[in-house]
Amino acid sequence: MAFDIYKAVTDRIIGMLEQGIIPWEKPWAGMAGGARNYVTQKPYSLMNQLLLGGDGEWMSMKQCNERGGKVKKGSKAHMVVFWKVNQYEDRDGAGHIKTDSKGNIVMKMVPILRYYNVFRVEDCEGIEPHGVPVQNYNEPIEAAEKAFNAYLTRSGVQFHRVVGDRAYYRPSTDEIVLPHWEQFKSAEEYYSTAFHEATHSTGHKDRLNRFPENALEAAFGSESYSKEELVAEIGSAACLCKLGIETSGTIRNSAAYIQNWLKALQNDKRLIVNAAGRAEKAVAMIFGENGDANAVD
Secondary structure: OOOOOOHHHHHHHHHHHHOOOOOOOOOOOOOOOEEEEEOOOEOOOHHHHHHHHHEEEEEOOHHHHOOEEEEEEOOEEEEEEEEEHHHEEEEEEOOOEEEEOOOEOEEEEEEEEEEEEEHHHEEOOOOOOOOOOOOOOOOOHHHHHHHHHHHHHHOEEEEEEEEOOOOOEEEEEEEEEEEEEEHHOOOOOOOOOOHHHHHHHHHOOOOOOHHHHHHHHHHOOOOOHHHHHHHHHHHHHHHHHHOOOOHHHHHHHHHHHHHHHHHHHOOOOOHEEEEEEHHHHHHHHHOOOOOOOOOOO
């Protein structure tokens, strides 16, 4: 009997779901080669990297002064933000302090957004920049790169990589947008995300016509949206399995992602099997397995 990729993928996913709750982990973060703090040499959060709008080393005036430096006159300060969590005694409507069943005071955690200003190290006199940190960039996986690019060429889907915190397919412009290559934890996670969005793109009206005509029906969190997310994630997992680059991390994250959407669909695992049927058609289109002369070997 021939190996059935879709049955193997769905069986593994369902097996993981039956083990209990699996936390989904976002497969991308900030850029290691982006803006970083001079003192800690750690990259700023993605939000702050976007605020700073550039790479290099940055430091606060206090950090500069503490190291015997001085911010050059006329230098432009840039804002970075962080969340600070304050604790307060929780009170009821009458102003009385709340306690738990053991008599302990209940504390209320309140996150507050704070900010401070930083300067480029080049704008600080008496401060020597560190060298450019050695970075371990993800290397493209040839078979996956070939498959993805071949699909883009055949389909005409537009593709952009940007430094950002979102990965998406936009039907109105027929384009896939992914975070920058360096933001991903591994090459496998990058391709998992890329093929997730590629699977979405096969639903375009000029391809497999999988999206409802009524835009409201496809709104985030709706049943049709949730089902489409199952299709896209199973399609992605099948693509990685087909290419031989699936890892325990990617399949676990796929199961966790699907688990989140199943909650919106009454946890009906049969929907995974139904979604796998649609995903199979999508993956066939991505790999050109429909008689296309430009199909990937």
